[in-house]
Amino acid sequence: MRRPLKRAAFIVLGLVLLGLVVGLFWKEAPSAPESEAARASSQPASREAALPGRAPVASTPPAPGDLSIRGVVRDAQGPVAGAVVLATGVDPRETLSELPAEQGGLRGLSPPQVVQWYAPASALFMRHVAAREGDVLVLARTTSAADGAFLLEGLGPGTVTLWADSPRGAAVLRQVPSGQQHAELVLAAGHHAEGLVVGHDEGPLQGVLVTAIHLSLGRFFDTVTDAQGMFRFEPLPPGEYFLVFTKPGWLSEFFSLQELYKFNARTTLERPRRISGRVLQGGAPAASAHVQLTDNGHLWETQTDAQGRFAFDELRESSYVLQAVKEPERALLTLAFRKDPMESLTLELSPPAFLEGTVSDEAGAPVEGAEVEAHGPWRNSAGKVATDVRGHYRLGPLAKGTYGVSVQADSYLDHYSNKNLPEDGSLLDFTLKKIVPVEGIAVDTEGRPLPHLPLQLWRPGAREGSYMVGHHRRPNMPVTSARTDERGAFKISAPTPGPYELATDSSEVRLTSMSVVAPAQEVRFAVNRGLSLAGVLMDEAGKPVQGAQLLSVDAAPPYHAGEVVLTDAEGRFLLPALSEGSYLIYAWYEGDRTLREVSTRVELRRSLSSPLQLRFEPGHSWTGWVEDDQGRPLAGVTVTLDRAQDPAEPEVENALLVAVPGITVLSGPDGRFTFHHLTRATYGFRFEKPGYMIRLPRDSTVVSQSDFSDALTVHVSAGELRFVLERDEDKEPEP
Incomplete structure (x- = not known):
């Protein structure tokens, strides 16, 4: 205990x-x-x-x-x-x-x-903090x-x-x-974290204990939500933080401070749910039966009492798999909250099912050592075995239910099938197709092997294509993928003979591809490691900025964007896999009601040896306020600031709009909200509050309105602005 x-x-x-609990609203003594x-x-x-x-x-x-x-x-x-x-x-x-x-x-x-x-x-971890x-x-x-x-x-x-x-x-x-x-x-400015806590279907929650934990040093900072469900830490010492939300009668929640900034500064707590019932064997209570409850990642276990009863408490609304075992019998049940009953359940034990069959190749020869595995919901393993010298397998015991069954064997393509036990019978045979191998070694331009390099095999021309799913366009997927081993060697499987494109998308090297015809052996895949650009990022006072993000974008069409990297505790960064040429380097920092930015153009040459020096400008603070159509201030409105697209460089800005999601604050009791260190004249704003919609201001400071009614592009250089949210008859207000 x-x-x-x-x-x-x-x-x-x-x-x-x-x-601390009074909310860190410090008063100078x-x-x-x-x-x-x-x-x-x-x-x-x-x-x-x-x-x-x-x-x-x-x-x-x-x-x-x-x-x-x-x-x-x-x-x-x-x-x-x-x-x-x-x-x-x-x-x-x-x-x-x-x-x-x-x-x-x-x-x-x-x-x-x-x-x-x-x-x-x-x-x-959550139990430690709650206690x-x-x-x-x-x-x-x-x-x-x-x-x-x-x-x-x-x-x-x-x-x-x-x-x-x-x-x-x-x-x-x-x-x-x-x-x-x-x-x-x-003293530094520190972190000014604030947010709103609501109960699922119940509106703002008062009295939620919010604990900010310094990730590397472990100190706890506490505050409590007010009558409007709002909390504030001001200020927290520099560092990375984790936020934990606890309140008796509610399930705890946790996430990083960065997530609070990036998303909508709104945390929703759920009431604990319960799953309970009885396990029966031949119509009578099954005492001491082992009962397991799983969702996608969690496992709970218990035993039934003398009356066959069991219960699981402190659960979230989710989908679950419930399994009871009393050897040799077992039972399986799949559940989903808001769809299925969760209490007074009955699991009737029944004799176990077994799955058996033979795995052979296209010529009818048995495949020895093939791994046959049964998968339950979320592809959780329900058991696996290897075929014997005759290619035979017997898998079980399994509870009644539907399973996905996979077969994997060296030199063969994977095979997958569905089986409903016992309705579909217990026999399931597999015929495997031989792979068409593409084998070789990946090296850099100097002939050094590249270990653990991700590789993909594509149909010719498919790598740059896409397809539609409903109203959404999705990029094409490779035929198959693999990684090189410690020596840089690889073996990747093609489904059929013919032409393919071998490629890597590793952020550590330049994008590289080559044509191959499967089957192929002794392929030498030469990859350009490229150049690296090192540098350091400082604030306006010359102090290093930790946790800022950097991105390189080719300065010429098609404006390819590299991988996002982070600055370390000394403000240092390294942008890998570049080539000689012109780049636009963007750095930004999200958080503390701040979206700090700096950019520069760099001509990268092999002879360039000195680190790139970047510095944030001080910028300015900007305040607005939100009220309803009766002129009353609105608290708890989620206000999100985004980069406004620069019409002069739309392709470059599109890459940045994907990388920089924007930051969020909440309006206070007086309806006011503030952003700091702004350096642009124009930003995008979105306003969200259940049951409300933004009214387009007639002020000339609003440059444009998007197709979405709550997205505005605003000149922040014009001073404080007033925004009006009016009731939306089509939306339910917050409870």
Whole structure:
């Protein structure tokens, strides 16, 4: 059984959390005399239990010491009084930033990787946060004096992380040794995260605890949604963050801060759902039957009680597969919320089904060692076997139901078939076609092998084509694909003999293709690695910008765009797989109510050796406000700012419009919204609120309106603008 972590310094941390929960709406405290404001007492933090999944360990709180840290808090205007200064440490066994992903931790993860967590690990992470487990240890706390000075006492040997929080900004300083007497915390603008939380079919939710977790350092920041369901963190110290939303009676939600910026700043929580029922065997309750519930990525398990009953709680609206097993009998049921009943279900166990048959080639010869696998919903494996020397297989036991059955064997094309058991019978034979191989090695222009290079085989002329699906055009797909091995060798299978195009779309090399005729051996696929363009991106103050995105676009038709790359902690970037010629280099940063941009033209030559220097301009802030047709301010309107297309370079801008999705803010209680660091005169705006539609302003600042009624192109250089949303009779308002 899991026990929540406990801290001996409960009173101190309780006060800290109370201050955080009020929403980080900081109020500058009057300066105390330096002898008081620059001093702090600290108590060691302790924890009594290990995190779930690991044996309890003896609590080892950091020993109080006689070391101290002195320093000053300042910003660009000078010393900052009244800033809250913390010294924090970590417990490598418990702090989430120190734990690996499989234990529900964040160590070494970036936001895209966190989103792709293995489902049980992400669920464990959510339980840690809901139980307030895994936060950093607060070792000392104080407030800066009138001259910005601070003193943290009672520290033991080692290093700590220093934090400063103030209405004028936030700062974080890593790896500060205890005993340091000249620490300097320089406040930056930080992150100004805000959003709206609504309940599914229930409108705005008050009292949702929103926790922002610093991804690399592990500190928790808390705020609570107000009566309108809105929350705000202002400011958060620099870094990458993960947001977790929890409220009793609702399922928790989580995503990265970047996702909050990129999408609509709106989070929807769901009520927990329940699936329950009974398992019967011969019409009688089946006690101790093993019951599994799966969706696309999650697994829940339980056993039936003496009456054959089972239940699964805390579920989302989704599609599920329910399976009961009491050897040798089993039952299978597929469910979908809002379509099927979810409670008082009955699973009747029945004797298992088996699938068997023979796998042979086109000449009738048996294929030994072929892998035959049965797939349930979402292609989850229900079992697999290999054929024997006679090509025979027997697969099972399987519950009644519909399965996809795949067959794979070396030197043969894959085969796939559907089977409904037991209605379609238990026999299923397969005849496999021999592949037509294209074999060789991929090398660069200097003859060096290229390992793990993705390859595709196309029909001639198909690579640049597309096809229609309904009203949407989709790009053609390759016939098949493969990767080179460690030595750069490859073997790719063509379905029939004839001409093909062998290509790679790797972002690490130049786009390359060659014609081949299958079957083919000893193909030498020569790929141009191209040139790389290194550089660094700074802000207007000369500080490196981390997490900005860069894109290269050919400066001549057809304006091919490269892969998007990110700047590192030092603002450095590397654009690979370029060739000599002219490029337009675009850099942008999304977030903090900001869409920062800079672009330049580069003549790339092999002789170019110095890094490219890019710098964001300060730009300007722009405010608008939203009201209804009665002149009343509208809060919680989702306002999205997009790049407005430049008519002078439409093809180039089309590539950027795909790469740069825009940023989103919410209008406040007074209907106002603000974007910062804008450098263009014209931007696109979209306004969204359930039950409302935008009324086209008559102001000349609106350049055009798209075919969609809520998309406007606006001159932001004209000062503050008023936008009116009116009731849309065709849309349901928010509950």
